[in-house]
Amino acid sequence: MKKQISIILCAIALAGCASGIDGAMFSNAAKVHIFTPEEQAGMTPDGAIETMITPSEIRERFKNAGKVTKPTGAVNYCGAGLSQLVISRRNAALEAIDGVCGGRDQYKIRREGSGYIEVSQVGKVRIGSDCNRPMAIYFRCNKP
Numbered sequence: 001m002k003k004q005i006s007i008i009l010c011a012i013a014l015a016g017c018a019s020g021i022d023g024a025m026f027s028n029a030a031k032v033h034i035f036t037p038e039e040q041a042g043m044t045p046d047g048a049i050e051t052m053i054t055p056s057e058i059r060e061r062f063k064n065a066g067k068v069t070k071p072t073g074a075v076n077y078c079g080a081g082l083s084q085l086v087i088s089r090r091n092a093a094l095e096a097i098d099g100v101c102g103g104r105d106q107y108k109i110r111r112e113g114s115g116y117i118e119v120s121q122v123g124k125v126r127i128g129s130d131c132n133r134p135m136a137i138y139f140r141c142n143k144p
Contacts, residue, residue, distance in 0.1 A: 032075050032100045040070040046111040047071040047138030071138040072107070073100065076115045078131035093137055101141035111138045 035043075043049055045068045053061075075096050077089040101107040115136025 032073050032096050034073040034100070035071060043070055045070060047074065048111070069140055071110045072141045073097075074115070074136050074138045076134060076136050078133065079135035080131055080133040090135070090137075097137065097139050101139070102143065106143065107139045107141045109137055109139050112136070 047070075075093040077086075077093045079086050079089075097107055098104055113136065115134040
């Protein structure tokens, strides 16, 4: 009898955690990641990671050395679900950028596209989000 009660209590606790994980996925837009100088050094001006550099890009890099600015940071949000939910998540991400940069007209969006949402495994339990379409907004604040 005690084993059945403990199994039921564990199942209820896990169900509560799972719903909390799902709820956390949709509020992750408030987490702004500001890039370090080391991260900025390894990316292009629009925030992509350089994988291969062609000779013409090397010439362009020397020509524009010190003139091209890199993104300040990125905000992730989930782009899956009803369009109203996606729009509200994107708006929450833009509000988070407003808070970091100091207002609506204080930043420029460099790129918006596929993003990442961190997920980790603990044993056989997945901790993190279940978003199947992560999106990211890469931005540059006008004032560093």
